[in-house]
Structure formats: structure tokens, C-alpha cells
Amino acid sequence: MIIYLKLSWRNVWRNKRRSLIVISSIAIGVFFMLISMALVNGMNYQMIDNTISTSLGHVAIHKKGFDDNMKISYSFNADSGIYEGLNNTPGIAGWAPRVKVQGIVRSSEASQGVMITGIEPGKEKGVSDIFNYMLNTDGSEFLDNPAAGDVLISEQLAKKLDVVTGDRIVIMFQDSRDEIAGEALTVRGMFRSPVDSFDKYVIFTGIKKLQKAAGMNDRISEISIRTDTRDESTVVKSGISPFIKDPEVQALTWQEMAPSMMSAIRLYDAMMFIFFGIIFITVIFSVANTMIMAVMERFHEIGVMKCIGTRPLNIFIMIIFEAVNLGLAGMAAGLLAGTVFNVVLGATGIDLSLFSESMRIWGTGSVIYPLIMFKDIAAAAVIVFLTAFLAAIYPAYKAAKIKPLEALNYI
Amino acid sequence: MKKREQSSVIEIKGLYKDYNSDGLAVHALNGIDLSIKKGEFTAIAGPSGSGKTTLLNIIGGIDRPGRGEVKVAGKNLNGMKRGELSDLRLNSIGFIFQAYNLIPVLTAVENVEYVLLLQGADKKERRERAESILRDVGLERELKRKPAEMSGGQQQRVAVARAMVSNPEIILADEPTANLDQSTGSALLDLMRNLNKERGITFLFSTHDSMVMKRAGRLINLRDGRIVAGKK
Numbered sequence: 324m325i326i327y328l329k330l331s332w333r334n335v336w337r338n339k340r341r342s343l344i345v346i347s348s349i350a351i352g353v354f355f356m357l358i359s360m361a362l363v364n365g366m367n368y369q370m371i372d373n374t375i376s377t378s379l380g381h382v383a384i385h386k387k388g389f390d391d392n393m394k395i396s397y398s399f400n401a402d403s404g405i406y407e408g409l410n411n412t413p414g415i416a417g418w419a420p421r422v423k424v425q426g427i428v429r430s431s432e433a434s435q436g437v438m439i440t441g442i443e444p445g446k447e448k449g450v451s452d453i454f455n456y457m458l459n460t461d462g463s464e465f466l467d468n469p470a471a472g473d474v475l476i477s478e479q480l481a482k483k484l485d486v487v488t489g490d491r492i493v494i495m496f497q498d499s500r501d502e503i504a505g506e507a508l509t510v511r512g513m514f515r516s517p518v519d520s521f522d523k524y525v526i527f528t529g530i531k532k533l534q535k536a537a538g539m540n541d542r543i544s545e546i547s548i549r550t551d552t553r554d555e556s557t558v559v560k561s562g563i564s565p566f567i568k569d570p571e572v573q574a575l576t577w578q579e580m581a582p583s584m585m586s587a588i589r590l591y592d593a594m595m596f597i598f599f600g601i602i603f604i605t606v607i608f609s610v611a612n613t614m615i616m617a618v619m620e621r622f623h624e625i626g627v628m629k630c631i632g633t634r635p636l637n638i639f640i641m642i643i644f645e646a647v648n649l650g651l652a653g654m655a656a657g658l659l660a661g662t663v664f665n666v667v668l669g670a671t672g673i674d675l676s677l678f679s680e681s682m683r684i685w686g687t688g689s690v691i692y693p694l695i696m697f698k699d700i701a702a703a704a705v706i707v708f709l710t711a712f713l714a715a716i717y718p719a720y721k722a723a724k725i726k727p728l729e730a731l732n733y734i
Numbered sequence: 735m736k737k738r739e740q741s742s743v744i745e746i747k748g749l750y751k752d753y754n755s756d757g758l759a760v761h762a763l764n765g766i767d768l769s770i771k772k773g774e775f776t777a778i779a780g781p782s783g784s785g786k787t788t789l790l791n792i793i794g795g796i797d798r799p800g801r802g803e804v805k806v807a808g809k810n811l812n813g814m815k816r817g818e819l820s821d822l823r824l825n826s827i828g829f830i831f832q833a834y835n836l837i838p839v840l841t842a843v844e845n846v847e848y849v850l851l852l853q854g855a856d857k858k859e860r861r862e863r864a865e866s867i868l869r870d871v872g873l874e875r876e877l878k879r880k881p882a883e884m885s886g887g888q889q890q891r892v893a894v895a896r897a898m899v900s901n902p903e904i905i906l907a908d909e910p911t912a913n914l915d916q917s918t919g920s921a922l923l924d925l926m927r928n929l930n931k932e933r934g935i936t937f938l939f940s941t942h943d944s945m946v947m948k949r950a951g952r953l954i955n956l957r958d959g960r961i962v963a964g965k966k
Contacts, residue, residue, distance in 0.1 A: 326844075326851050333839035627835040630796055631896070632824025632852045634817070727796045731831075 327637060331644035334617065335652070342649060345613045349653025349711075350660065352602040353703050357661030360703075361669070361693035363595055367588045368694055369517075369687040371553065374584060375577050376452040377521045378440075380547030381556040384567065384574050389544060393423050393438070395499045398542040399572050405546065408566025414555040415548055415563075417449025422533045423544040426496030428476070428526055430484035437480075438525045439494050441533030443469050450549045453527060456514040461488045463512035469529035473511035477522035481513050488512060494526070499538040506536045517688035519680070548574075603710045606653075610714035614646050618722045625722050626730015635723035642719035643712060650711025654704055661703075665695035742805075743903050743936050744770035744793055749802035751788055751959075762788040764959035766802070772903070773934045775927060777941050777950030785959040786940035787908055793938065794827055794906045795819035807903045824852055828897025830907035830939070834889040836881040842868060842892045843877040849900050867895045871925055887918035891925065898929060907939035911946055923949055 335342050375381055384405060389397035401420065409418045422441035427434050444466040448454045454465050458478060466473055474492065476484070486492055490510050498504040508528055516522055534540065550559045556576040563574050578585055618625070625638055672690040675682055679689035751763040763785045770776055778786045791797035793806055795814070804811040807826035814822070823829070836845045846864035855863070868877055871891040881889050890910060897905045910926070911919030923946060930937050930951075939946070947953050955962045 326848065329844075330837070330839060337839060624835070624837065627831065628837065629820070630794070630823060630829055630835075631849060632820055634820055634852075637852075728791060731791075731796065 324640070327641045327644055328648075331641050332648050334621075334641075334645050335648050338617070338620075341613060341616070342652075345609055345649050346653040346656065348609050349606050349650060349707060350656035352606050353654055353657025353707060354661045354664070356599055356602060356703050356706075357658065357665060357695060357699060358693065359595060359598060360699040361661075361665040361695045362673075362691060363591050364694040364696060364699070365669070365691045366685065366687045367591060368553075369691065370685060371577070371584065371588075373517045373686050373688060374521075374581060375549075375553070377456075377516050377518055378451070378525060379577050379580055380450060380545075381550040381553065381577050382548040382560050382563065382574055383580060384546040384548070384563070384572060385544070387571050387573055390575065390580060393425055393544065395424060395497065395537055395539060395542075395544075398422070398499075398539055398544050399569065400542055401546060402568065404566050404568050405563075405572075408563045409546065409548070412559060412562035412566070414550050414552075414559045416551050417446070417549045419443055419446035419450040419547055420530060420543040421447075421545050421547055422530050422537070422539060422542075424496045424533065424537055426494050428480070428484065429493045429495065430486050430490070432485040433483055435480060435483060436524070437494075439496060439533060440525055440527050441469075441530035442466065442527050443530050447527075450547050453514055453516070456516045458513045458515060461513075463488050465512055466527065466529055470531040470535075471511075471529055472506070472508050472532055473528065474508035475512045475514060475527040476510060477525075478513045478515045479519075479522040480526065481510065486510055494528070494536075496537065498536070499542075504536055504538075506532070508532075517683060518686040519683035520686070522683075553577075599706065603706060606707075607710050607714045610646050610649060610711055611717060613649065614642060614715050614718035615721070617645065618642060618718045621722075622725060623730050625725050626727045629725065629727045630731065638725070639719045639723040642722045643715045646711045646715030646718075647708065650707050650714075654707040657707075658700060658703060662695055662700065665693045668693045669695065741771050742769045743772050743807055744768065744938065745803075745805040746793075747803045749789075749792065749799055749804060751785075751792065751797070751800040762959050763792075763800070766959070766961060768954065768961065770904075770936060770938060772936055773930070775930045775937045775951035776954060777939055777947055777952070778954045778956055779941055779947050780956035781942065784956040786956055788959075789956070790906050790908050790938070790940055793904075794829060795822050824849070825900065826903050828900065828902040828905040828935075830890070830893050830897050830905060830910045832909040832912045834881065834886070834893045834913070836889055836892055836896070838881050841878050841880055842873060842884065842888075842895075845881070845892055846896045846899050849896055853900055863899055864895075867899045868892070870929075871895045885918075886914055887922065890914060890918075890922055894922070894925060894929070898933075898935065901933075902935065904936045904938060907937065909940055909942070911941065911943055916945070919943065920945065 386397045386399045420443060424439045426437060426439050428437045457463060457465050466475060484492060488510050491507050492510060493505055493507050495503060495505045550556055560574045560576050669692050672692045674690050676689045682689045746766050746768040749763050749766040753760040753762055780786050792799050792804055795811055799812055809822060843864045846868060847860045850860040850863060865877060871894055873891055876884055876888055911922055914922060926937055929935060941947060
């Protein structure tokens with residue numbers, strides 16, 4: 324078999340220019356495939372991470388039904404068992420209780436429907452990145468007292484409401500008795516997150532202030548948990564669930580809480596595969612075309628090989644090897660270039676500030692960090708290998724069927 | 735008579751071969767009866783179209799007999815399957831072509847080794863035998879050269895080495911000197927004759943070169959697909 328590898332490799336270089344064109348086309352296909360995959364991975368994971376770090380958390384403990392209807396009636400009392408679980412389950416980097424109430428925020432200029440989130444400022448720093456998104460201008464500060472009448476709003480919302488730090492705004496919502504309640508709060512600080520929808524619709528106040536205003540006593544809407552890594556959410560959910568005694572309360576992973584985000588990611592993946600399909604249909608035809616030309620050019624030579632005793636199967640294998648060699652050479656070049664390119668850009672990021680508003684709508688942030696993953700490299704390698712193999716089957720079959728007599732008479 | 739048949743490596747009885755060329759039947763071979771004994775150095779002569787190449791192709795298992803019986807190396811070629819013919823060509827017959835027909839991407843020694851590789855010889859044995867036979871044909875300094883880096887005469891010597899390396903019973907050569915100049919052709923013929931004498935390999939070659947005909951041990955003349963004369 325080694326002789327056919329040797330023969331095929333040398334045959335590849337008999338027509339250097341043609342082989343280089345095919346190898347380059349495969350390499351360019353693989354290169355763009357990796358870039359596309361890495362960009363989509365980067366965007367997806369940045370979208371996931373930003374959503375998790377602003378609002379979702381990796382795991383959250385809710386009353387059943389809260390996820391679909393964020394009303395105060397779906398709040399619950401976290402018992403000591405849950406806290407024991409939070410403190411003893413491995414993989415938990417931080418947790419924080421929250422109260423979430425849908426309502427309206429009003430200033431003298433405008434109003435906006437919002438999600439009012441009551442947080443414990445100290446614990447929240449260990450769970451979400453709100454603290455890191457705070458602006459440091461005009462006396463903007465993070466909350467420090469969960470009972471104080473302070474509020475954090477986004478810079479975007481502040482513009483809409485036409486307020487600045489220190490101004491007063493009013494929040495209105497339905498309390499635990501289903502009565503309309505209101506509270507005047509002072510804008511303590513402003514933030515700017517990478518997620519447009521978050522900035523538009525979420526404001527933060529102290530958890531105790533909100534519990535009191537809504538008449539919730541110590542009841543909370545959720546406990547948001549940050550795990551050590553994104554991938555540990557399922558393990559942590561399994562670890563914490565036995566500690567939850569109330570059958571109406573449950574732990575959910577970020578995947579379960581954001582099915583639409585998961586659907587969007589699957590849609591991205593599906594689109595990528597359509598894109599790859601187009602690239603590799605092109606590659607398959609260029610390889611097949613090259614191999615058919617190679618077989619026709621060597622019609623006489625292949626006939627001679629058969630004359631001296633080479634079996635058709637060996638001819639078939641030789642031609643398959645040639646195509647696979649072309650594929651592997653293109654793949655190696657494409658993978659190398661694509662990996663280096665993505666690793667470098669993964670560190671520096673691609674600044675898409677020109678499209679920052681669009682990027683914020685997707686929740687990715689304006690700098691994308693391409694993320695190259697081993698499974699993508701493996702997928703590219705397998706696809707190219709299979710493509711080259713499939714492309715060579717017909718020419719290899721034709722070569723194997725060459726009749727020595729016809730080939731000897733062929734000039 | 736019986737003894738002669740036993741020592742024949744090629745035995746042909748009543749061989750006919752017709753082709754269809756643009757709707758016209760071409761009678762390439764018209765009743766050939768021929769027996770070639772082991773160790774003979776035989777030339778088939780005749781003008782173009784006389785059937786020399788067709789006869790060699792049928793003997794070599796490259797073409798199929800029409801009617802008649804063809805036995806080569808004790809095996810009846812009539813009705814043989816493709817794979818069996820392939821094995822016969824590999825193990826019992828060596829080919830030398832007019833245009834050398836070496837594999838261009840392989841070196842001289844690799845071209846010779848290739849046949850042994852098809853026969854399943856191990857790497858060490860392949861290399862030793864290939865180098866040895868290339869030394870025998872005077873190409874010890876050209877082992878690593880590819881065909882394009884050698885002269886026509888050298889390439890034809892490699893082709894002879896390739897044909898001989900597997901110790902076949904018969905070597906078929908289709909106008910082996912046609913592409914060579916007089917002196918190179920003569921040297922090649924000397925080489926083939928020496929190998930024939932030293933190793934007892936049967937040579938059967940087609941030619942229309944009078945120099946080759948004179949030096950053949952046996953000459954068979956073909957005209958219009960028939961043997962018209964022969965000399966010992």
C-alpha cells in the first residue's frame with residue numbers, strides 16, 4: 324500500500340500548477356470554514372456569556388411557572404436547606420437572591436416598561452457583571468445598601484427618561500396583593516452592558532427596598548447561581564436539586580431558561596452547515612474534475628500498469644490516494660492558516676464597533692473574539708477527507724476499468 | 735513430437751482474431767499455428783498490419799483470442815477471467831514495450847521493484863533483486879534516476895530489467911528497438927540475447943528491423959495474419 328501512497332503523492336506533483344490550484348481552493352474553503360465557525364462560536368458564546376452574566380445566571384432556583392410569568396405570586400421563601408445546598412454544592416462560584424417584578428419606570432419626561440430587579444449588592448457582584456458594566460462618570464456608583472431607595476438604570480434608559488445621576492424616578496408595579504404600588508427612587512448609578520434588550524428593560528434596586536415596597540416580606544423571586552464554568556450548569560443543577568424540599572421550587576439551567584437563545588444557536592449552526600455545503604460542493608467538483616483530467620492524461624500509463632500485472636483495485640486505491648493527498652494538503656494548509664488566524668484574532672478580538680448597535684441587539688458586544696474549537700477542526704478535517712474521497716470515486720472507478728489493450732493503443 | 739509439446743511455453747492452434755473497424759471486419763489473425771519452446775529467442779517479422787502486435791497481445795493476455803486455442807506457460811488463455819489474466823501477466827510474462835512505458839514518477843530501481851511488490855516480495859528482497867538486475871543490465875549508476883532523466887537506451891534497459899526481475903517464463907517485446915538508434919538497439923539486442931542464454935528465458939519479439947531479424951534464433955514471418963515462413 325505504501326507504494327501507492329508514494330505513487331499518488333508523486334503523481335499529485337506532476338502537474339504542479341493544477342494541483343496547487345486545487346490545494347489552494349481546498350485550503351481557502353477550509354480557512355473560511357474555520358473563520359466562519361470561529362466567528363459564530365465567538366458570537367454565540369459571547370451572547371450566552373453576556374446573557375448569563377447580566378441576568379440569567381448559569382443556574383437559577385425558581386418557583387415553578389416563574390419562568391413563564393414573572394409575577395410576585397411566583398415568589399418563594401428560601402429555606403435553610405437551599406442555603407445549605409448553595410454552600411455545599413461543588414462547582415458554585417457565587418449565588419445571589421433576587422426579586423423580580425415587572426413594572427413601569429417614569430420620569431417627568433417619559434416612561435418605560437421594565438423588569439425591576441431587587442438585588443443584594445454584595446452577593447450580586449459574585450454572580451453577575453452589572454458591577455463591571457457601571458459607568459464611572461457623573462458620580463455614578465453601584466448600590467451598596469439593599470434597603471436604600473436607590474436605583475441603577477442603563478445609560479440608554481437614562482437618555483430616554485432624560486435623567487442623570489441623582490435625579491428621582493418613580494417605579495410602579497403590582498404588589499403581592501395585586502394592588503398598584505409605587506416608589507420614588509434616586510438614580511444612584513448608570514450602566515452600559517453589551518446587551519441592548521437588557522439595557523432597555525432592566526433596572527436594579529435594593530432587594531429589601533423592593534420586598535418592602537411589594538409587600539413580599541422575605542420572599543424572593545429567584546436565587547441566581549454562577550458556576551465555575553459554563554459547562555457545569557447541569558452538574559450544579561443536579562447537585563443543588565436534592566436540597567430543594569419544596570416541590571413547587573426547582574432549579575433550572577441557563578439552557579432551560581433561555582430556549583429561544585438555544586434555538587438561535589442551533590439556527591446559526593444550521594446556517595453554517597448550509598454554507599459549508601456550498602463550499603464543499605465546489606470543492607468536490609474541482610477535485611473530481613482534476614482527478615478525471617489526471618486519469619485521462621495517464622490513460623496509457625495506467626494501461627501499462629495493468630499490463631504488467633497491477634490489479635484494478637490497486638489502480639482504484641492509487642487514484643483515491645491522489646485525491647485524498649490533494650485534500651489533505653489543502654486541509655493542512657487551511658487548518659494551519661485558519662487556526663493561526665483564529666488564535667490571533669481570538670486574543671485580539673475583531674472590533675465591529677461600526678456595527679455596535681446591531682451587535683448589541685444580538686447581545687454579543689461590539690468586539691468579537693473568534694473561538695476555534697477542537698470539534699470544529701475535527702469536523703473540517705473529516706468533511707475535507709470525505710469530500711476528497713467522494714470526489715475521487717468516479718475517476719478512480721474509471722481508471723480501474725481501463726482496458727490494457729485500449730490504453731496501449733491510446734496515444 | 736510429444737517431447738516438443740511438453741517443453742513448449744507457447745502453444746497456439748488455429749488462432750483467429752477479427753476486429754470491427756468502422757463497420758468493416760478486419761481479419762487480424764487468420765489461423766495461426768505456433769509453438770515456442772522454452773529458451774527460444776524468436777522474432778516475429780512482418781510489415782505493419784500483418785498481425786505481429788495482435789499476436790503478442792493475445793499471447794500476453796492483453797487481448798482475447800477470437801477462435802482457436804492459446805496456451806501460455808501451460809495455461810489455456812481461452813475463457814480466463816480478467817483477474818487470472820492479470821496474475822498470468824504478473825507471474826509468467828514480462829513485457830518490453832516499444833515506448834519503454836516506465837512509470838514516470840518512479841526511479842529506475844522503483845520501477846523494477848514495482849513488479850516484485852505486486853508479487854508480494856518483502857522490501858529487502860525487492861530492493862536487492864531490483865538493484866542486482868539493474869547492475870546486470872549495466873545501470874548500476876542510474877538506480878535513483880527517473881525515466882525523464884535517462885536516455886532512450888537506458889530506459890529500455892530498465893524496461894528489460896523490469897520484465898526480467900520476476901523471473902518470468904516468457905518475455906514479450908513489441909518492437910523493442912524501434913525507438914533506439916542502430917548502436918543502442920544493437921546493444922540492447924546483445925543484452926537480451928545474453929540474458930536469454932544465461933537464464934534460459936524465452937524471448938518473443940516483434941520487429942521489422944533486419945538487424946534484429948538476422949540475430950534472432952528463430953524468425954517467424956507474418957503476412958495478413960498468417961505465418962508465411964519461418965526459419966530456425
